[in-house]
Amino acid sequence: MHEYGIAEAVLHAVERRAAGRPVRRARVRAGALLRISEPALNQAFVLVSDGTVADGAHLEVIVDPVRMTCGRCDRTTASDGLFAMCPACGSTDLAIEGGDGLVLESIELVEAAHAPGNSRRDRADPSGSP
Template sequence: MHEFGIAEAILAAVEKRADGRRVCRARVQVGALLRVAEPSINDAFAMVSEGTVAEGARLDLVTLPVRVTCGDCGSVAMSVDPHAVCPGCGSADVDSEGGDDLVLESIQLAEATYVPGDSRGDRGDAGRSS
């Protein structure tokens, strides 16, 4: 199951960006040629992220299309199908470009239950008087 390798790569990027803070969600751009299914990658991510800042986090996938150029008619199209045929003539003689990306787009941090200090920039604890 190739999802485990991809899940490990995503986890490494998430941990680096989170910098020790808990993560509850991550949005990932995945090229169509990687053939990643959201349920499978979430299962793999759940396993590899156990005991990390991303434990329990959910992945949202954005599938990036592959550019296909037909060798018969020259038609160019975008497709999220990794086994695309030419939409113009139906030929299977297509060259593909791109579609192998893996990009961590964003993470959503878990909200802290208590953060000392004033969020408006005061370095002191807003609940205490000096």
């Protein structure tokens, strides 16, 4: 299950970006060539994030297609899988681009329910005087 290693890498990036703040949700963009199983990645993320700032966070996975350009007919095709031949002309002379990246696209932090202090006080004046 290579998803466990990927989940560890995602968690490391989430922790760096969160800077100690609790995380509610994270979104990653993964290339189709990584052959990630979203349920397996989510399960692995639950395991590796236990006790961290991402404990209980939902992980959303967006799959980026691979782009293949045929050397014979010059047709470009995008797919979530990898073709062995061009769907237009049947040639096996395909140039492959993309589909192997992994990017932490965004995180959503848990909002604080209450921030201690006087919300009416001018932040520039620590004494709170008007």
